[in-house]
Amino acid sequence: MIDVLRAALRLPSAKIAVGILIVIAFLAIFGPLVAPFDPYAQNSKDLLQGPTLEHWLGTDDLGRDVFSRLLAGSTVSVLAAMQSVVVGLVLGALPGLLSVYLGRTFEWITLRIMDSFITLPFLVFAIAMTALLGNGLTQAMVAVGILIAPAFYRVTRAAALTVSHSQYVEAAQLFGATTAWVVRKHVWKKVFPAIAVTTASMTGASLVIVSSLTFLGIGIVPPEPTWGGLLATDLGNLYQRPFGPVVPALVIIGTVWALNALADALKDATTDAGAPPVSKQKRRELQAVPHGA
Amino acid sequence: MSELLEVDGVEVSYGRGRAERRILHGVSLSLAAGESVGLIGETGSGKTTLARTILGLTRLTAGSVRFDGETVSGLGARALRSFRRSGRLQYVFQDPLQSLDPDVTVRDSIGEGLRIRGGLTAPDVATRAEAALASVGLPADLLGRVPGQLSGGQRQRVAIARALALQPRLLLLDEPVSALDAANRIQVLDLLRTLGTDQGIAKLFISHDLGSVAGVTDRIAVLFRGDIVEVGSTRDIIARPQHPYTRLLVGSATTLTGGGVDRERRRELRQALADHG
Incomplete structure (x- = not known):
């Protein structure tokens, strides 16, 4: 497990990704505290200003400091994405693992439930859920979590299935091991990298959905700041502030890129687990050696 | 008999x-x-x-x-x-590369059956694992290795040692x-x-x-x-x-x-x- 993480962090892209994610995590935790202005404070004298020394990213149509709103919006955006991933993990990974061990009835039922989840479109289902349960980001993100659960389910189940039929698991069973022992000692280690990769890529996907929903004004009650909400406000004032959507968009793109890069690095590390670290450059060199040389 | x-x-x-x-x-x-x-x-x-x-x-x-x-x-x-x-009753599989967990060290592989059975302290399990490895003619310095770091013959000996550890x-x-x-x-x-x-x-x-x-x-x-x-x-x-x-x-x-x-x-x-x- 730690080997996989260590191997992943040897890749330069993973180092940059982790760097970005640490900054984003810092912003999500301390963003509202380090914001130079109150993100909700309106100022009718400073509407739609460009970047100044006082307001680094300018002000919006209500005179609020965009930089402060961006920092404050980090918490909501990141937390919402994580919320849906946690829901997806619990509803997907756990039944995925158990479906291999709890018998055919449980397996059949969970497979059918996941099949039906796959057919639902993300945004439409999330919008329907907020319409049904009230406009709140939690409701929307629980809906998204339900819809990403099949990805966790399938990945975990596939990894667990491969391991559960291996001879070393059979060997442990021949020693009298319980299912819990087998999962703890043999299955979990093999399943974890697959879950880690899915978690990273699904967090990125969730962040895009959070941003899309908040862009549409779903799941969020104004004036609460979010990255998607900022983008929507800035797009509305494109003539006055043409550069406005650039920074919120870059923050969203950067975070999603970092999560996907981390997922890729984890995937590479899982494939190469146990092998000595080889850089992409070195790998290309090795592949270029002609046969028989 | x-x-x-x-x-x-x-x-x-x-x-x-x-x-x-x-x-x-x-x-x-x-x-x-x-x-x-x-x-x-x-x-x-x-x-x-x-x-x-x-x-x-x-x-x-x-x-x-x-x-x-x-x-x-x-x-x-x-x-x-x-x-x-x-x-x-112990079983030795045909292919040790399949029957030994690739992520588990020789020490833990040999000791697994003993730990599942219970009743032994961790040092006792380690001692028994070392003795079982010696009984198949392998040195104790292999205990910290994983199967991928062993030769085919060594792997099969480890698999036999794993079976022997349970007497x-x-x-x-x-x-x-x-x-x-x-x-x-x-x-x-x-x-x-x-x-x-x-x-x-x-x-x-x-x-x-x-x-x-x-x-x-x-x-x-x-x-x-x-x-x-x-x-x-x-x-x-x-x-x-x-x-x-x-x-x-x-x-x-x-x-x-x-x-x-x-x-x-x-x-x-x-x-x-x-x-x-």
Whole structure:
């Protein structure tokens, strides 16, 4: 497990990704505290200003400091994405693992439930859920979590299935091991990298959905700041502030890129687990050696 | 010698109705404590199915398996687990690369059975693991390695050490040398020849290669198409094979006949087998 993480962090892209994610995590935790202005404070004298020394990213149509709103919006955006991933993990990974061990009835039922989840479109289902349960980001993100659960389910189940039929698991069973022992000692280690990769890529996907929903004004009650909400406000004032959507968009793109890069690095590390670290450059060199040389 | 393992009229079938395929047709075999028996047969004859049935991994359709006077076939999950935890019956898989967890060190692999059984402290488990590794002729500095850092022969020795750590009464070895190269095969066969003789460990050596089994066993049982067709002392089986299939096996084993019989003789033996069946 730690080997996989260590191997992943040897890749330069993973180092940059982790760097970005640490900054984003810092912003999500301390963003509202380090914001130079109150993100909700309106100022009718400073509407739609460009970047100044006082307001680094300018002000919006209500005179609020965009930089402060961006920092404050980090918490909501990141937390919402994580919320849906946690829901997806619990509803997907756990039944995925158990479906291999709890018998055919449980397996059949969970497979059918996941099949039906796959057919639902993300945004439409999330919008329907907020319409049904009230406009709140939690409701929307629980809906998204339900819809990403099949990805966790399938990945975990596939990894667990491969391991559960291996001879070393059979060997442990021949020693009298319980299912819990087998999962703890043999299955979990093999399943974890697959879950880690899915978690990273699904967090990125969730962040895009959070941003899309908040862009549409779903799941969020104004004036609460979010990255998607900022983008929507800035797009509305494109003539006055043409550069406005650039920074919120870059923050969203950067975070999603970092999560996907981390997922890729984890995937590479899982494939190469146990092998000595080889850089992409070195790998290309090795592949270029002609046969028989 | 009292019987340690009694396989009585074991039948195993796969599939149902018209798709039903009988793998074992009422196989009976017994093995005394401390005895070394070879089970020989061609691929698909049912050797591994018989081993898996003895271990309770494959369900039998008729017959029974008794171990140390206790019926072990048809045990419930809890009783079977309890029997397995006793460690009296141990299995060595064909390919150690598959049967050893690639992420688990030699120390933990050997100690796993002991930890599952319980009742030992961590230092005791480590000491037993080291002793088991020494008993198969491997140095203690391999304890911290994972299977990928060992040679094929070392891996199979680790798999044997893992079985020995539980001080079994019977060791079931399923083609233990067929996945190894010639040099490693000889080393492991040398080990198996003397293995457990002091402790009175019985061995059931399953193989398709008569040459490998001949030097390690006291008796040989020949399995052909799901039936035991011949049982006898290793010397008798090799010197005076009775069944046409055994004759073909002995004739084809180059290691026994010094180059094997010629093609014409093998054709005759195959014809005799076809006429018999």
